[in-house]
Amino acid sequence: MAIGLSSKKILAVEWDLRSIRMVLARPKADGVELLKAVSAPIPSTVSAEDAASLGAFIKESISSARIGVTRAILCIPRDQVVLNTINLPPTPGEEMAALVQFQVSKELPFAAEQAVLDFAVAGTHDPKAPCSVLATAIRRELLEFYQNVASAAGLTIERVGLRPLANLIALTASTGGTGPELTLLVDVGPHRTEIDLIRGGVLVFSRAASMSVGMEPATVNESGEADGTGYQDSRIISGGVDRDPVEANPQAVSALLVEVIRSFEAFRATEPSASLDRIVVAGSSGLEPQLAQMLGARFATRAELFSPEKALGLSAERARELRGFCAALGLAIGHSHDELALIDFLHPKRPVTKRELRLKKVPSAVMAAILLIGSIYLFQTKYVVPLRDEIRALEKAQSKLKVEEKLVREFAEKVDALEGWIESEQHWPSVIAALTAVFPPDREAYATRLDLELVPVRKSVKREATAKIKFRTASLGTVNELAEKLRAAGFENVVPGKETPTGGRDVYRNDTGIDAIVPQKKWSVVSATDATGAGATQEEVAPPEAASQTPGASKGEPARSGSGSAKESAGSGLDSGADAVKAGGAGKADEVRPGAAGRANLPSPTRPPSTGGRS
The missing domain is CATH 3.30.420.380 (Nucleotidyltransferase; domain 5)
Incomplete structure (x- = not known):
């Protein structure tokens, strides 16, 4: 002491x-x-x-x-x-x-x-x-x-x-x-x-x-x-x-x-x-x-x-x-x-000095940090931890619901794909009939090739139907007239091709073609007389489910429709079908015969068209 x-x-x-x-x-x-x-x-x-x-x-x-x-x-x-x-x-x-x-x-x-x-x-x-x-x-x-x-x-x-x-x-x-x-x-x-x-x-x-x-x-x-x-x-x-x-x-x-x-x-x-x-x-x-x-x-x-x-x-x-x-x-x-x-x-x-001032503030800063950490700990213990437990429970329930949602979404996507598939399905005989109705008479043109195809659309479950026609014409400008008729008939993105001379000695001197997108609708066949303004008759083309009742079906030749793509071509029979439709059903169209590759190549005519009218 x-x-x-x-x-x-x-x-x-x-x-x-x-x-x-x-x-x-x-x-x-x-x-x-x-x-x-x-x-x-x-x-x-x-x-x-x-x-x-x-x-x-x-x-x-x-x-x-x-x-x-x-x-x-x-x-x-x-x-x-x-x-x-x-x-x-x-x-x-x-x-x-x-x-x-x-x-x-x-x-x-x-x-x-x-x-x-x-x-x-x-x-x-x-x-x-x-x-x-x-x-x-x-x-x-x-x-x-x-x-x-x-x-x-x-x-x-x-x-x-x-x-x-x-x-x-x-x-x-x-x-x-x-x-x-x-x-x-x-x-x-x-x-x-x-x-x-x-x-x-x-x-x-x-x-x-x-x-x-x-x-x-x-x-x-x-x-x-x-x-x-x-x-x-x-x-x-x-x-x-x-x-x-x-x-x-x-x-x-x-x-x-x-x-x-x-x-x-x-x-x-x-x-x-x-x-x-x-x-x-x-x-x-x-x-x-x-x-x-x-x-x-x-x-x-x-x-x-x-x-x-x-x-x-x-x-x-x-x-x-x-x-x-x-x-x-x-x-x-x-x-x-x-x-x-x-x-x-x-x-x-x-x-x-500034350094000494900072050093003097260190103890206060340390005490403030300790108090802050203690306050944060108490706050977390009393308020944050219960909320975190509740969040974990909600996240667990959310994960379970996400699994169920995934299954529902997958099913909904399949349903949408199926509906889109069905909705984009085409009745090809109706499409061919519509094309035949607006095609020029045989003295002006004849078809050499017809391609019909269903193409998948990007970022969509639907498919797009396209039609491509290759044909020869007797005079220039016929392809443009056909393009206008296709647009009037409801075809989309109609693109006429370039008319190229064939160099042959017959009357069909120009090679050309036309591309178009086939719309989703019921087809109404317009007669050639309606297109020329001399008069018109219309015949509603039967939907796909009524195809079995068509005259072609009675002869055992059902109409065909492609699921992914359908390519069919018609020769002179495409013109004959158009004449049959114009006669109000008195005649019938020639049969469409698909070739080995899903198409029919028609031979070029060796005679000039008749002058007495359409055959």
Whole structure:
């Protein structure tokens, strides 16, 4: 347990040209616990400006005081620091360093490369509100001097602070806060006196007056104790820190009074209506009581001596011994304060790079990701999983229905194919009769070939019936007339062929042909006289189911219809059939005789057509 407590102890060290002051404390939640306070005069053989000599003396003093702590806090006095107050717009804490560095670098009395910059926020920092910061800068070589002193003393530096800010923290802890009143704090030293103005816990003005107050170094007797009548207790080791006011040098007090008045008037140049509400005097020179009395009379306000009894829980008599430890106590008390409220030249606040900002956001991003994953898991467990089970059940039922649907579709396709097959079936005798009805008389043309065929239609279950006629004509233009008659009879896509001379010596001098698509309908046979306009008779051709009742069927010659393709040709009998139809059924058409390849080739006529009319 003792090891755990010892690891939290901190040693605050500060010095001037004549003495060093050390405070050993343990930070607590509500302040600090004072363990020991030591003041030791610096012998004339030790130079406060030599790091090795001063460090060796501090090490010896720590050993003599039996302080077993090496973690130390140091502070730099006001006269060695460039100090300025900067007003900033609403700014996040991680972005303040860049703004302060940019502003202070322009106002430094030395090169920015030689400077160590840091700042402390005045009051409470609100990223959404404007704020004031106390910006400070020191030469890098001065920080190296303090590091060398600590190294020679065997100390590990935790922080290098600012003496005026340490005085402010000590005063605030001792009085419970300064409120809105304007407080003058005068910390008297042998060769340097610091004068600070504080309002609302914020340092609004600070100045160091370099002057000697005529103090003589304290002497140390052979037993190691300082001469004098100073109060001694188990926590305070001091050598004659109080002098009788009658021994004070009146000239030194008057000189200090002048410096204080000059400092206050310098502050009033920026705030003419300012007036003091309280004066506090700290130090161990012996001039403090008389100086406080004269300052109170000069500014007509209450003046008191610094007493940390409230901050440390000491009696007034014991707290009187710590009048010269104002800065050291402030270092120890402020060690647990927020980083933005402290000055630390050893670890100054630096501008944060974009990469560092991203790294700072990583823990938050990880926590957000964990919360998001947890929320997603709970949401899935409560809502998604039941819905997924329902979806699986529906998908299973859907798969079963798809199998049944496939069977239904296959059956429907077969039905459609069958219906299309039946619908596209042709009654070829009716088609031949229709063609015969519109074919030219035999003195004008005779057929050499007739092809009838059922062709499957792409992307359809139906079939398309085509008719192709090859024939010879006695005169040009006959094929076009036949094409017009076929169109009038309902044939589609009728394409007449080219009329080519045969080179023969008979009257049928031109070879030609015609292609057409046979429509799906009942056929009406139109007589040749209707085509010529001399009169017309019509006979409705029987459908396929009545083919058995036709005259041809009575002679045992049923009409043929092809299932996939039907190719039939007729010779002179095609003309004779047309004559029979024109006679109103008095005669009958010649028989159509299919050849071995499903067609009949008719021989060319060897005689000219008769002139007595159609046969």
